Structure formats: C-alpha cells, structure tokens
Amino acid sequence: MIIQEQLRLFVESLRAGDRRRCFMLVREWEQQGLPNELLYNDILIPALVQFGDHWEKNEQGIVEEHVASQVVRQILAYKAVTMEPEATLGRTAMVGCVPDEHHDLASLFMANALEEAGWRVVHYGSSVPVHDIVQAVGHYKPDLLCLTMKSLSCLDATLQLLEQLRATHAGVKVMIGGISQPSMRSILAPHVDVFADSLTHGVQAAGDLA
C-alpha cells in the first residue's frame, strides 16, 4: 500500500473518531515493516496538520482535533513502550516544551525519535517553569536539551530559561524546534546550538551535536 493511501485511511478513521481502527492500522503497518520514521513523518504528522488546518478554517470542531491528538498520543506511547533502539549512544537528551508552552505533541515525537536513534531520553512534557527545568538539567545532566516551542508568548520565559541555563550549565547543548520565523530565531540564536526544521532534521542535528 502506498503511503498516501495509508494516510488517507488513517485520516478517515480519525475523522470517524474510530481509535480502535487507527490502532489496528498502526499494528498492521508495523507487521508489514513500516519504519517508525515513515509512520511519524508521512502519516501521523500530516494527519495532525490536516486536522489543525480544518479546525483553523472552522471546517471541524475542537473536539475532533483533540480526538486526533489523543489517538496520536496513544500511538506514540505504544511506540515508546515497544520500540527497540538499534544502538545506544550513551548520551542523554532531556526533551520537553519551553516554559508556558502547552502544545507537547511535537516533544513526544522528538522523544520517540531520539530514543530510537540511541539516545537515553528524559521526557518532561509541558507546563514546567523555568526554575524547575534548570534544576532538572542539574539533576539529569543531559548532553542535549531539546525544546519545542509554538507560541509567540513563550518567548520571554524561553529567553529567561536559556540565559539561566547558559549561566549554570554552559556545557549542555540546546536544540529548539517549532520556530520558523527568522527574526524569532535571531533573538534566541545566541543561546541555541541548533534550530530543528523538522523531526528528521532534529534527530540528525542532535547526532551531529553529540
């Protein structure tokens, strides 16, 4: 089955709110050998983008968008439990949202993808204040702090976080995903080692940083 057809089937099942069908499809494709990278990049992420676009255009309600997010969240949890990384890099990545950011799905994708690439991953999700993230970096001692950011209003707290991190844990590499605006990137750039343009780019860039 070609990937576009798989995406169509998955979206159709999500639209129907049929999570069992979504899970069955994922299991079926897994048995057929579909790599997680393709599942994430060519099916799950495009499906979420479609749902986001339809919500934005008022073609569907917020509940449908949340149903889609929850199904994808469950699939990522399943993949996190069952995945077997090919090799271990011996490096730790702490993954989560910037402070004040509540959209944490991108961080879940990144946590799974980094783990599959051999990283030891500590995933903290969202809604963690600046002080606690800095403290956790001291506790887990990650080689890489991988942050995701979507909302403009998180900029202030993100800068505070990065400034504190550089002052207290200068050796930790920092990667941020989710920002495309060049002007926003330029504000954060003095404190950031790499901006991830996509999930695949993020994993590659993390490998290069390590």
Place this chain on the structure above:
Amino acid sequence: MDPSAETLSFSSIAAADIEAFARQKEKIVTAVTDHLFRCDVLASTLADTEKARLARECVKIFTENFLATVKYQLPAALIEYLDWLRGFLRSREFPAAFIPQMISGMRNAVHAFLEDAGSDDICAALRRLRARELGQAREVGA
C-alpha cells in the same frame, strides 16, 4: 513578505513604556474587551456565546503577542500572527472590523493607562497596525 511588515517598526518604543504596558496588561485586556463589546458593528456577532468567548480569548492572546513582539522587536512575527488570526476569524464569520476595533481598543487603553509612562510611541505603532488591518479588510471586501 508583506511590504508593510518591513515598514512596521517598534524601535522607537522605549523599554520603560514596554514595562509599563506589561504592568498594566490586565487592565488593558479588560478595557479592550469592554471596547469590543460596546461596538455597534460587533454587537450581533458578540451576542453569540461562543463568539463572545473567542473574542475574549483573542484579546488576551493578541495582548500577550503584542507585548512579546514589541519587547523583542519582532514586527514581522506580529504581522504573521494577525494574518493567521484574520483567516481564523473570517472562517468563523467574524466581521472584518473585529481586528481593527481590537487594535483601536488597545490604543485607547494604552493612552488611558500609560499616560505617565509616555504612550505615544506605542499608540503610533498601533495606529500603523490598524491602518494595515483596515487595508486588509478592504481587500477582502473588494
């Protein structure tokens, strides 16, 4: 990029004015929301409970984003957000006057609450933003 995004600048706004705006943020949000709910042109739209809820959320988020983009000199990011918001509201049948009115309300509130801190430069930036929004609304109407 939209040429007006390049001409819009926040560079003349003093740090003290931005701090004053941040201190008065809650009052500004309340005043802008009140302004919208007093507008005749928006009355029938905001009589709808869900649209009224969205309007309140829009004011909160716009205020946060305005503050962040002014503080870090990111006019293009604010323009990008307003372009997104315009499409979002249009698809929910909000009148094109909503965003210009929201900006007018903010200008009035800034003038009222930041008098001692010097509100002129923030008001000037809001006036340019409003002019751009009115231009966009005319384009949609054309």
